Amino acid sequence: MQRPSRASTPPRRSTGRIVLIAIGLVIVVPVAALLIFVATFNPNRYKPEIIAAVERATGRQASITGNLRMRLSMVPTISATGITLANPPGFADANMATLRRVQAQVALLPLLSHQIDIVKLDLIDPAITLEYGPTGTPNWLFAPDQPTSTASSEAAAPSHANRIALQSVSIEGGTITYKPAAAPMGPGTLAPLAAPSAPRVLTITHFTGSAAALGAPLHLDMQAQYDGAPFTLTGITGPVSRLTGGGTGAWPIDLTLGAQNATLALKGSIAHPRHAEGYVLAVHAVIPDLATLDTYAGGYQLPPLKSVDFKAQIAQADAPAGGHPAELPNVTNASLTAGASDLASWRKGLAITSLNATMASFDQPLNLALAGSYQNKPVGLEGTAGPLGPILAAALGKPPEKPAATTTPSPTTPAPTTPADDRFAVNLAAKVGNATFGVAGGIATPAKLAGVALKLTARIPNLAHLSNLAGEALPAWTNIGLSGLLTDPGGQGLNRAIGLDSLAVTADQGQFGGAFSLIRGKIPDLQAVINAPRIDLTALLQAMPKPHSVTTTTTTTTTIPPAASRANDVIPATPLPFNLLRQGDGNVELTIGQLMYDGATYDAITAHGLLHQGVLTIRPITAELPGGAVTGTLNVDATANPPKIHLTSSAPAFRLAPLLTVMGLPNAAGATMALYADLGGEGNSLRGIAATLDGSLGVSTVNGEIDGALLARLFGSSLSAVGLPASLVGAQGPVMVRCFAGRLDATNGLASVRALTLDSSRMYLTGTGTLDLGAERLNLILRPQVRVDNGQAPIPVALRGTFANPHAGIAPAGDYDATVASLARQLGRNHQTVLGRLAQNLGITPPPASPQSCTGALALARMGHPGPMPSGPGYDTAAPAPSTGAAPASGPQNLLQSLFR
16 A cells, blocks of 8 residues: 655644644734734824814813823723813803813723723813803703714714713812802703802712623712712712613612711612613601701701601603603602701790601692690691692693503503592691681692682781791781682782782781782782771881891991982982882772871871882872871872972871971970972982972961970070070970961972961071072071060071081171072062062062061961961061060161061
């Protein structure tokens, strides 16, 4: 047999070498090529593409100021510095987020299948600011660029997007700042309902998250501070890959938040974690002392409730096909309890022994029960309210979606149940000592807050006893009884209209009632009918809380006129609230049967106010005063620039004492006054109105009695300045007033004394001059004649200076001409008589005959209205003559005075 040749059958050793070489080529060459690629890879070449991808995903400008670096290893490390993400234009801050440095260890091979496996991620000094733009849009709502073609749309679909898995993450020195909105925003935003508060800052001291594998749950551990107050967060969540669309099944949550010995535990799962939908969570909060959490409450003071325990189940069903999940979650088996708590630090004198609130679900009522004490008297609250679901949804502006009807329910898919009655019912009763309160009724359509009928009742022995509970001083009004019906007029809903019908309030200090309604809208409309059978104004004011010295000081400080005001001004320059008249319409009718004040009774007071398009008209204003009736009108045109005011008043007889009380003058007076006014002005403040005042004001009285202390306050300094016995004139004791008459005529803020006469048992006085209401300066000549012993001749007194700092002295001789000339100009412009023509030629206009007698002055002050005359002879024609032996003053002023007598 021939042996085979050596060339036709290779030896086994050669075959093995070939196999090893082949394997080497398959393994070594790709690895070598990969190593060469990594060694020569420059990540900065891809920086523009990375930035563009971020900008497409967020719709915001992004930047990376530092270099991208890669460190060689089997698991390469990529790092970057100076990363920023900008805010849209118009935001207060230019950037929404900044990141000083990021470092990530990324597995290479998964990248071939669009899987980004981050073995370790380190974030250094991230800073995020959450805020609202000028239109109320928050900066955390991104607007990614939309694809322009079907192909690109499909390429951007989640099924083709990169999946991200994270095994370990750490954060060092991070901050998250939340800036509340400048004003309340509309429904669906996170803006606060109350006034904006200071920014809230979350500082992350340290954060770590780690998983046993890329697809395993993530274990979290965080130490952080909220506005400087520390807290911790520990627990487990599902893998990060589920947040980017990878994997299926429930995403577990088991987290515990701890702060100030209080804990909040969340345990459950989320079916769709990427969209935060389909969650089922058990919530359990244990708080030893609620007051210790004040720092986390955004500046609100929390009551120091002890042993607080809250439990609830919160769930959200999957969204129906083509729809959205309900706006409100399903809250079931909710309970809140608190143990014995001394709340004196929150409300003085208040303590509770127990608090218990339970709610089976949002479509079931809330049950309340509270027991405690207030100022050693029992306190209680009990009753029901609900269901809360429709009310909360309506308050958020997003009514809950009702499930569609199921025609063929199965054991696994039960038919949805809709309550037979969606009505929100309330039945609450409260007791604080001997005071009781009640609310009963309901809301027919809670989803719209419409069909409201809630009866309000209260019985309060002394309102001041509730001051500590209210947190502020309350008036000591006693034996208060209140009842009324809260409604939404026309069934428009409380968000459009609110009303209070059948209101009845009784108290020792008075009774009133009526009906009110406020229609909201672009132009709010207030309608009210108020009927007060009896109001004891003196008792109401006496029962008002007395301000403490600190309060008085604070009030004085806050009412100082603005810096632009002149020093020592009397007429305030504080702007009047005319803007309120431009913000709505109204129609208010007021009737007061009896108004008692300072020992007097004012009957049948009526007023009808109509506000329309910025113009307020109160017409008529009527009342029966002691001794006679008063009528008046008021017109305010807030649409004018500046606003215009016109006031008329006719009061033939009213008691002087209450007016003196209001003015802070000695009020021991038994006199009846007559007042007539026809005044108009324009301005944004009382000072502006006074500086433009036009019209007349007259005040008079006859046959009355005052106290000498009033004369001392009004004329004491003037009498002393010229050496007259002010102490005798102003001594306390009754002073008979046979007549007093005064009249001011104003033209563009310059008020001239057209009449000023006082005839009393101690002094006879006349006066002339002017008051500059704009500059608050006066220039008066008073002629007092004291009835002491045999009397004496009048001595002219010049009263000049400012309203705040007047000064008196003997009038110089030159002032008599000016005084008489001013008197002549203001008392009339009759040039038909010879004397009138002579006065006109001399540059003055003579007044009517005897303008300073009681008869003439009263006629001027009464502005043509009739009235009683002073009793006794000799007081209705002229002033008393000087006493015998008194040397009359000499000078040209006497020639002019005698000329006009």
